[in-house]
Amino acid sequence: xxxxxxxxxxxxxxxxxxxxxxxxxxxxxxxxxxxxxxxxxxxxxxxxxxxxxxxxxxxxxxxxxxxxxxxxxxxxxxxxxxxxxxxxxxxxxxxxxxxxxxxxxxxxxxxxxxxxxxxxxxxxxxxxxxxxxxxxxxxxxxxxxxxxxxxxxxxxxxxxxxxxxxxxxxxxxxxxxxxxxxxxxxxxxxxxxxxxxxxxxxxxxxxxx
Amino acid sequence: xxxxxxxxxxxxxxxxxxxxxxxxxxxxxxxxxxxxxxxxxxxxxxxxxxxxxxxxxxxxxxxxxxxxxxxxxxxxxxxxxxxxxxxxxxxxxxxxxxxxxxxxxxxxxxxxxxxxxxxxxxxxxxxxxxxxxxxxxxxxxxxxxxxxxxxxxxxxxxxxxxxxxxxxxxxxxxxxxxxxxxxxxxxxxxxxxxxxxxxxxxxxxxxxx
Amino acid sequence: xxxxxxxxxxxxxxxxxxxxxxxxxxxxxxxxxxxxxxxxxxxxxxxxxxxxxxxxxxxxxxxxxxxxxxxxxxxxxxxxxxxxxxxxxxxxxxxxxxxxxxxxxxxxxxxxxxxxxxxxxxxxxxxxxxxxxxxxxxxxxxxxxxxxxxxxxxxxxxxxxxxxxxxxxxxxxxxxxxxxxxxxxxxxxxxxxxxxxxxxxxxxxxxxx
Amino acid sequence: xxxxxxxxxxxxxxxxxxxxxxxxxxxxxxxxxxxxxxxxxxxxxxxxxxxxxxxxxxxxxxxxxxxxxxxxxxxxxxxxxxxxxxxxxxxxxxxxxxxxxxxxxxxxxxxxxxxxxxxxxxxxxxxxxxxxxxxxxxxxxxxxxxxxxxxxxxxxxxxxxxxxxxxxxxxxxxxxxxxxxxxxxxxxxxxxxxxxxxxxxxxxxxxxx
DNA sequence: TATGAATGAGTTTTCATTCAT
DNA sequence: TATGAATGAAAACTCATTCAT
Numbered sequence: 001x002x003x004x005x006x007x008x009x010x011x012x013x014x015x016x017x018x019x020x021x022x023x024x025x026x027x028x029x030x031x032x033x034x035x036x037x038x039x040x041x042x043x044x045x046x047x048x049x050x051x052x053x054x055x056x057x058x059x060x061x062x063x064x065x066x067x068x069x070x071x072x073x074x075x076x077x078x079x080x081x082x083x084x085x086x087x088x089x090x091x092x093x094x095x096x097x098x099x100x101x102x103x104x105x106x107x108x109x110x111x112x113x114x115x116x117x118x119x120x121x122x123x124x125x126x127x128x129x130x131x132x133x134x135x136x137x138x139x140x141x142x143x144x145x146x147x148x149x150x151x152x153x154x155x156x157x158x159x160x161x162x163x164x165x166x167x168x169x170x171x172x173x174x175x176x177x178x179x180x181x182x183x184x185x186x187x188x189x190x191x192x193x194x195x196x197x198x199x200x201x202x203x204x205x206x207x208x209x
Numbered sequence: 210x211x212x213x214x215x216x217x218x219x220x221x222x223x224x225x226x227x228x229x230x231x232x233x234x235x236x237x238x239x240x241x242x243x244x245x246x247x248x249x250x251x252x253x254x255x256x257x258x259x260x261x262x263x264x265x266x267x268x269x270x271x272x273x274x275x276x277x278x279x280x281x282x283x284x285x286x287x288x289x290x291x292x293x294x295x296x297x298x299x300x301x302x303x304x305x306x307x308x309x310x311x312x313x314x315x316x317x318x319x320x321x322x323x324x325x326x327x328x329x330x331x332x333x334x335x336x337x338x339x340x341x342x343x344x345x346x347x348x349x350x351x352x353x354x355x356x357x358x359x360x361x362x363x364x365x366x367x368x369x370x371x372x373x374x375x376x377x378x379x380x381x382x383x384x385x386x387x388x389x390x391x392x393x394x395x396x397x398x399x400x401x402x403x404x405x406x407x408x409x410x411x412x413x414x415x416x417x418x
Numbered sequence: 419x420x421x422x423x424x425x426x427x428x429x430x431x432x433x434x435x436x437x438x439x440x441x442x443x444x445x446x447x448x449x450x451x452x453x454x455x456x457x458x459x460x461x462x463x464x465x466x467x468x469x470x471x472x473x474x475x476x477x478x479x480x481x482x483x484x485x486x487x488x489x490x491x492x493x494x495x496x497x498x499x500x501x502x503x504x505x506x507x508x509x510x511x512x513x514x515x516x517x518x519x520x521x522x523x524x525x526x527x528x529x530x531x532x533x534x535x536x537x538x539x540x541x542x543x544x545x546x547x548x549x550x551x552x553x554x555x556x557x558x559x560x561x562x563x564x565x566x567x568x569x570x571x572x573x574x575x576x577x578x579x580x581x582x583x584x585x586x587x588x589x590x591x592x593x594x595x596x597x598x599x600x601x602x603x604x605x606x607x608x609x610x611x612x613x614x615x616x617x618x619x620x621x622x623x624x625x626x627x
Numbered sequence: 628x629x630x631x632x633x634x635x636x637x638x639x640x641x642x643x644x645x646x647x648x649x650x651x652x653x654x655x656x657x658x659x660x661x662x663x664x665x666x667x668x669x670x671x672x673x674x675x676x677x678x679x680x681x682x683x684x685x686x687x688x689x690x691x692x693x694x695x696x697x698x699x700x701x702x703x704x705x706x707x708x709x710x711x712x713x714x715x716x717x718x719x720x721x722x723x724x725x726x727x728x729x730x731x732x733x734x735x736x737x738x739x740x741x742x743x744x745x746x747x748x749x750x751x752x753x754x755x756x757x758x759x760x761x762x763x764x765x766x767x768x769x770x771x772x773x774x775x776x777x778x779x780x781x782x783x784x785x786x787x788x789x790x791x792x793x794x795x796x797x798x799x800x801x802x803x804x805x806x807x808x809x810x811x812x813x814x815x816x817x818x819x820x821x822x823x824x825x826x827x828x829x830x831x832x833x834x835x836x
Numbered sequence: 837t838a839t840g841a842a843t844g845a846g847t848t849t850t851c852a853t854t855c856a857t
Numbered sequence: 858t859a860t861g862a863a864t865g866a867a868a869a870c871t872c873a874t875t876c877a878t
Contacts (some may be wrong), residue, residue, distance in 0.1 A: 003845085011858090013858090021871085026327075031240040034851060034852085035851070035852055035853080036851080036852095039388070039861095044859080044860090045859060045860045045861055046852090046853090046860080046861060046862095047853085047854075047859070047860055047861060047862095048233065048859055048860070048861095049852095049853095050852090050854080051858065051859070054850075055853080056851095056852065057855090081287050094849085104364070112322070113238075113321075113322020113323070113324070113325075114321065114322070115238075116237060116238040116241055117860080147392070147396075148387065148391060149392040153389055153392060153393065154396075155391065156373055157370055157396050158371060160369040160370055160373050161366055161369055161370065162371050163369070164365055164366060174228060179358065180358070180359060180362055183356075183362060184357040184362065184366065186401040187356075187363075187366050187401060188400065188402050190402070191370060191396040191397065191399055191400035192396060193399070198848070205406050220840080222841080225853060242871060243867085243868070244867085244868080244870080245868090246842060253842075253843090254843045254844060255843090255869090255870085256843060256845095256870080256871075256872080257841080257842055257843070257844095257845070258844075258869095258870090259869090259870065259871075259872095260840095260842070260843095263868080264870080265869065265870090352848065427839090429838095431837085432876080446743075449658040450628065450743065452871085452872060452873085453872070453873055454873095455871080457840095462838080462839090463838060463839040463840055464839080464840060464841095464873090465838070465839055465840060465841095465874085465875075465876080466837080466838055466839070466840095466874090466875090467873095467874095468875080469837065469838070472812075472871060473874080474872095474874090490821060493786050502836070529739015530740075531656075531739070531741070531742065532740070533656075533657055534656040534740075541776065557873070566804065567807065567810040568691060568740070568807060571810060571811065572814075573805055574791055575788055575811060575814050578787040578788055578790070578791050579784055579787055579788065581787070582784060582787050582859075583782055589852085595775065598776070598777060598780055601776040601780060602780065602784065605774075605781075605784050605818040605819060606818065608817050608818050608820070609788060609814040609815065609817050609818035610814060611817070631849065638862080640862080640863080640865090661846085661848085662847080662848060663847090668874060671864090672864045672865060673848095673849090673864090673865070674851080674863075674864055674865060674866090675862080675863055675864070675865095676848095676849090677850075678861095678862065678864095679864070682848080683847095683848070683849090721844085728850070730850090733842085777848080782862075813847095816855075
C-alpha cells in the first residue's frame with residue numbers, strides 16, 4: 001500500500017497488524033473478528049494494537065481507506081486521453097489485477113458489509129472513488145459515448161457490474177483474461193453505452209401499426 | 210393517543226416485532242441492533258422476543274425469508290409467455306413497487322450485508338430467487354435475445370443493476386416511473402442483451418488502419 | 419400419598435402436578451426443571467401451577483414433605499414392641515417397598531441434592547424422620563443391642579447405609595429380596611450393633627506379644 | 628496439589644478464584660452461587676473468571692477434580708502392605724485430616740449435590756476414587772477379612788459411613804480423634820467386616836423353640 | 837378454576853480497551 | 858514500544874411469575 005509510514009515502524013508491526021486485520025475482516029466479517037484473533041494472527045500482543053490504532057473501528061477505517069486509495073490510484077494511472085470506453089476498460093482490468101493478487105483488498109472495498117462502520121473520512125474516500133469514475137463517465141457522455149441520463153447513475157451502474165466481476169475474481173471463480181471476466185467488463189459498458197439499437201423500442205407501449 | 214393498550218396485545222405482537230426488527234436491521238445493521246432496541250421499538254418486553262423467535266439470528270432469518278418470498282412471488286405473478294426483455298421489465302417494475310412501499314424489505318434482500326448470518330434455509334430461498342431469474346435469462350439466451358455467455362453470469366449482472374435501482378427507490382432517491390429508474394431498468398437489459406452493435410469492436414486489439 | 423385434599427380437586431389437577439414435578443425434579447434436578455416442563459408433563463397450563471402452589475419452591479417443599487411423611491408413616495406402622503434389630507429391619511424392608519414402586523419419592527427424600535432449597539417446615543419434617551429412627555436406636559442402646567456412642571450418630575450411620583440400599587432399589591439395580599439388598603440391610607445393623615467380636619482389637623495399637 | 632503454574636499467576640488470581648468458588652459452591656450450592664458473587668468474594672472483576680475458566684461449569688469441574696485428587700492421593704500414600712482394616716482406617720484418618728483443614732474440599736467431594744453437573748472427566752476421577760477403595764476391599768475379601776458380597780457394594784457402604792464422618796468433621800461438629808469420629812470409622816469397618824457373630828441369626832425367620 | 841402470552845429482573849458470557857510492568 | 862492480565866460495560870438469552878380473559 002502506498003507510503004503510510006507515519007512513524008518508523010522498525011519491526012513492521014503495523015504492517016503485520018494491517019495484513020492480519022484485512023484477512024480476518026474480509027473472511028470472517030468485522031464483528032466476528034476479535035482483537036485477540038487479530039493480535040494472534042499478527043504475532044503480537046493484544047495491547048500492541050492500541051499503540052498503532054486508537055480502536056478496532058479506526059483500524060478498519062484505516063485499512064478501508066488504504067485499500068480504496070489503491071483502486072483510486074489505479075484510475076489515476078490510466079491515461080486520461082483515452083476514449084471513455086477504453087479508459088474504463090483499462091481501469092477495470094487493472095482493478096482485476098488488484099483483485100487477483102489482493103483479493104481481500106477488493107472485498108473490503110467492493111463487497112464488504114461494513115458501510116455502517118465507516119467514519120466520515122472513509123466515506124469521503126469512498127466518494128472520491130465514485131467521483132473519479134463519474135468524471136470519466138461524464139466525459140463519455142459529453143462526447144456522446146454514454147447514453148443520456150445522469151452521469152452519477154451510469155457511474156453507479158458501471159461500478160455495480162464491475163464489482164461483481166471483482167468479487168468473482170477475488171474468489172478465484174473467474175480467472176482473469178477468461179471470457180466470463182471479459183464479458184462482464186463488456187456488459188458494464190453496454191449497460192451505459194449510447195448507440196444502442198434499442199431493439200424492441202418501448203416495451204410497455206408497443207409501436208402502433 | 211388515548212388509552213394505553215400496552216398489555217394484552219394477543220394478536221399483533223409478532224407482527225410488531227417483525228416490523229421493528231426489519232426497520233432496525235436495515236437502518237442500523239444487524240450487529241448494531243440490540244435486543245433491547247428491538248423490544249423498545251416494538252413496544253414489548255425484551256423477553257417477549259424469545260416467545261416468538263428462538264434467537265436474534267432466527268428472527269433475522271425469518272424476516273429475510275419472508276421478504277425474499279415477496280420478491281419470488283412477484284416473479285411467479287408475471288406471465289411466463291412474455292419475451293425475455295418484457296418479462297424482466299415487468300419483474301423489475303413490480304419489484305420497484307415493493308421497494309416503494311416496503312423499502313426495508315427491499316433493503317434486506319438486495320443490499321443488506323447479512324450474508325454471513327443466513328442459515329441454510331435462507332440461503333436456499335436466496336438461491337431460489339436467483340434461479341428464477343436465471344431460468345428467464347436462459348430462455349432469453351435460447352431465443353437469441355440474450356448475449357452469449359453463462360446464463361448465471363447474466364442473471365447476476367442483471368440483478369446487480371436492478372438492485373441499484375431498488376436501493377435508490379427504497380431510499381426515495383428515485384421516484385418510480387421517473388427517467389432515472391426507467392433508465393436503470395433499460396441499462397440492466399442492455400448489459401445482457403444480444404444484438405449489441407458492439408461499436409469499437411475488440412477493445413484490447415484496436416482495429417488496424 | 420396420604421389424605422392431602424385441601425380443597426376439592428375435582429380434576430385431579432393438583433395430583434397430576436405433584437406427580438409431574440416429582441418425576442422431573444428427581445430425574446433432571448430442581449434447577450434443570452422449568453415450570454413450562456412441569457405444566458406440559460402434567461397436561462395443564464403454566465399459570466395453573468400457581469393456583470395450587472405459590473411458587474416452584476413451595477411445590478418442591480410440598481412434595482418433599484409428602485414423600486418424607488410416607489417414610490415416617492412406614493416407621494409408625496411397624497410394631498414398637500419388636501427388638502431393635504428386627505424393628506429396623508422391618509422398617510428398611512417397608513422402605514424398600516416404597517423405593518420399589520415409588521422410586522422418585524425415595525430419591526427425593528434420600529438422595530436428592532435439594533437441601534439448600536428446603537424451607538424450615540420441610541427441615542422439621544426431615545428432622546422428624548431422623549428422630550423416629552434415633553428413638554428406636556436409643557431404645558436399642560438402652561437394651562444393650564446397640565453399641566455405645568451417641569444414638570444420634572448410630573441413627574445417622576444406619577440411615578446412610580439404608581439410603582444406599584434405597585437408591586439402588588429405586589434405580590432397579592438391586593431387586594428387593596435379593597442378596598445385595600439383604601446384605602446392605604445387615605451391614606447397616608452390623609455398623610451399629612453391640613457384641614462385635616471386635617476382631618483385631620485396637621487397630622492403631624496392635625497387641626504386644 | 629502438584630505444581631500447576633501454567634502461566635505466571637502473578638497476583639494469584641486463579642488461586643483466589645478457586646477458593647472463592649469452592650467456598651460459595653459448598654455453602655450455598657452451585658446454582659445459588661452467581662458469577663458476580665464469586666468475583667466479588669475473590670476480589671476480582673467478573674470478566675476475569677473467564678480468563679481462567681471457560682465457564683462457570685468448567686470452574687466447578689476443575690475444583691471438583693482437584694479436590695477429589697487430594698483424596699485419591701491420600702489413598703496412594705498409605706502403605707499397601709497393611710491389612711485391609713488397618714489400611715482403610717489409615718485412609719479414613721488422613722481423609723479426616725483433609726476434612727479438618729479443607730472442609731470445603733471434603734464437602735465438594737463427599738456431600739455435594741453436584742452430580743448432574745459433572746463432566747465425563749470428573750466422573751472418571753470420581754470413579755477412580757471409588758475404584759481405589761474397591762480394590763482394597765476386594766483384597767480384604769480375598770483374605771477373608773471382608774464379608775461375602777460384592778466388593779463394589781462393601782466399598783460403597785464403607786464410603787457412605789466415612790462420608791458422614793467427613794461431613795461432621797468438616798462442619799466442626801466432630802473434632803478429630805474424638806470418640807464420635809473414631810466410632811464412625813469403626814462402624815464403617817463393622818458394616819463390612821467378616822467374622823460377625825451374627826447374633827440373632829435369620830431375622831425374618833426367628834428360631835423355632 | 838384455568839389459561840398462556842407477556843413480563844423483566846437476573847443470568848452467564850463476551851470482548852474492546854486499559855495499564856502496571 | 859511492547860506486553861497480557863485484568864477490567865467492566867453491555868450483550869443475548871432464561872424463566873418463574875403475573876394477569877386479562
